Amino acid sequence: METFKTLIVILLSSVFVNNYVLARFLGICPFLGVSKKIDQATGMGVSVTVVMLLATAVTWPIQHFLLDPFGLGYMQTLVFILVIASLVQMVEILLKRFSPALHKGLGVYLPLITTNCAVLGVSINNITDGYNFVESVVSSLGCGLGFLLAMVLFSGIRSRIDESKVPVPFRGLAVTLIAASFISLSFMGFAGIVDALFA
Amino acid sequence: MGQDIVTALLAIIPIGLILGLALAFFSIKFAVKENTKAKAVRTLLPSANCGACGFKGCDDYALAVAEGRAEANLCVPGGGETAENIGALLGVKVEPPKSVAAFVHCNGNCEATGKKAVYEGISSCRAAAMLYSGPGACAFSCIGLGDCAEKCPHNAICVKDGIAHVDATKCVGCGICQSVCPHNVISMVPRKASTAVMCNNKDKGADARKACKNACIGCKKCEKTCKNGAITVENNLARIDYSKCNACGACADACPTGCLKKVNFIKK
Numbered sequence: 001m002e003t004f005k006t007l008i009v010i011l012l013s014s015v016f017v018n019n020y021v022l023a024r025f026l027g028i029c030p031f032l033g034v035s036k037k038i039d040q041a042t043g044m045g046v047s048v049t050v051v052m053l054l055a056t057a058v059t060w061p062i063q064h065f066l067l068d069p070f071g072l073g074y075m076q077t078l079v080f081i082l083v084i085a086s087l088v089q090m091v092e093i094l095l096k097r098f099s100p101a102l103h104k105g106l107g108v109y110l111p112l113i114t115t116n117c118a119v120l121g122v123s124i125n126n127i128t129d130g131y132n133f134v135e136s137v138v139s140s141l142g143c144g145l146g147f148l149l150a151m152v153l154f155s156g157i158r159s160r161i162d163e164s165k166v167p168v169p170f171r172g173l174a175v176t177l178i179a180a181s182f183i184s185l186s187f188m189g190f191a192g193i194v195d196a197l198f199a
Numbered sequence: 200m201g202q203d204i205v206t207a208l209l210a211i212i213p214i215g216l217i218l219g220l221a222l223a224f225f226s227i228k229f230a231v232k233e234n235t236k237a238k239a240v241r242t243l244l245p246s247a248n249c250g251a252c253g254f255k256g257c258d259d260y261a262l263a264v265a266e267g268r269a270e271a272n273l274c275v276p277g278g279g280e281t282a283e284n285i286g287a288l289l290g291v292k293v294e295p296p297k298s299v300a301a302f303v304h305c306n307g308n309c310e311a312t313g314k315k316a317v318y319e320g321i322s323s324c325r326a327a328a329m330l331y332s333g334p335g336a337c338a339f340s341c342i343g344l345g346d347c348a349e350k351c352p353h354n355a356i357c358v359k360d361g362i363a364h365v366d367a368t369k370c371v372g373c374g375i376c377q378s379v380c381p382h383n384v385i386s387m388v389p390r391k392a393s394t395a396v397m398c399n400n401k402d403k404g405a406d407a408r409k410a411c412k413n414a415c416i417g418c419k420k421c422e423k424t425c426k427n428g429a430i431t432v433e434n435n436l437a438r439i440d441y442s443k444c445n446a447c448g449a450c451a452d453a454c455p456t457g458c459l460k461k462v463n464f465i466k467k
Binding site: 075 | 206229
């Protein structure tokens with residue numbers, strides 16, 4: 001029961017409190033770049049979630065069974081980038097072969113996130129937070145869902161911005177960044193909530 | 200110190216090597232065979248991606264042709280030349296496609312018709328058409344806010360004097376304008392056509408005339424004049440069946456309101 005509670009806390013806190021885009025400011029590039037339309041944003045969010053899960057499932061064993069025993073912890077970043085990038089490429093090849101429909105949906109986003117900082121960030125943070133394997137996987141799932149949530153919310157806001165009259169100097173990226181900062185500010189309100197829920 | 204570098208190298212190089220080999224293995228083992236025929240057909244298409252063939256762009260059509268799901272003469276912008284090239288590539292005989300051009304069946308210019316209301320909403324025909332069939336006195340007319348001109352990939356349409364005009368020299372006959380017009384004023388007309396109906400009003404003669412001086416009043420003079428039975432008046436509006444029309448032009452001479460006009464599309 002205790003472990004289950006821990007897992008729930010990890011999941012919820014990585015979705016809301018430590019949201020990778022809105023609280024930790026990682027993965028801003030796809031957040032601003034691919035959030036114009038809601039279907040694209042959803043596709044990107046789902047792809048990132050899948051890649052985060054895969055990356056964590058592979059990098060956690062690498063850290064604990066390969067890097068740590070040989071005292072190579074300082075090579076973490078390099079090895080993780082190498083592993084994640086090739087992993088995503090392999091997944092893309094497999095998708096293209098076995099599920100062309102899924103490849104059409106997710107395939108365009110996969111090369112974009114091969115070494116996305118949010119994906120790398122999740123893998124590294126799972127190690128630094130001292131999570132065990134299951135906790136790491138749950139945490140990366142939460143981070144992916146949090147990313148998806150942020151993307152979908154933001155694409156909704158952007159479609160509203162497109163329809164409204166924005167003062168000329170603020171048009172384009174400026175108003176997008178302002179909107180992003182507001183939604184980030186609102187997510188700051190989640191701080192401390194999850195711990196209090198299960199206290 | 201020196202040993203650290205060696206250990207690191209010894210660890211990283213195998214990892215990189217294994218991953219590289221794995222990637223190479225994956226890309227060979229699970230390679231997707233691309234349809235070379237479709238690729239060859241694709242290079243012959245004009246890349247207008249207009250959708251006039253009925254497929255989702257040139258890529259989709261090329262695949263359909265290569266797999267034998269589609270005729271080779273459906274590419275409208277490419278015309279006879281493209282159809283011939285594809286036929287030569289696939290080794291089949293291809294009939295040349297019908298050469299068509301978009302035509303605006305409305306002559307309700309500012310002089311001939313008026314407005315029943317002043318429209319101040321979004322500058323789009325589709326939006327305007329939702330309010331009482333548009334601001335014009337005629338509920339069937341060209342609204343003239345230029346949705347078709349905006350969508351035309353070849354800049355062949357301009358709005359002059361309140362109605363859209365198609366420049367037949369630039370029109371490739373893709374039919375996008377036809378699909379965006381909320382009043383269905385635009386249709387695709389064979390380029391060999393010599394006469395065309397310049398009206399879309401399906402009201403009774405008197406009402407149509409009240410709305411617009413140039414309207415078709417459904418008097419059926421053209422129907423009686425035409426020896427080939429190419430013209431029929433349906434819903435108070437003349438309609439030409441171009442498969443029967445022999446381009447004599449007698450109907451245009453007989454039309455009392457001048458809504459049947461002689462036209463001359465430049466051959467393409």
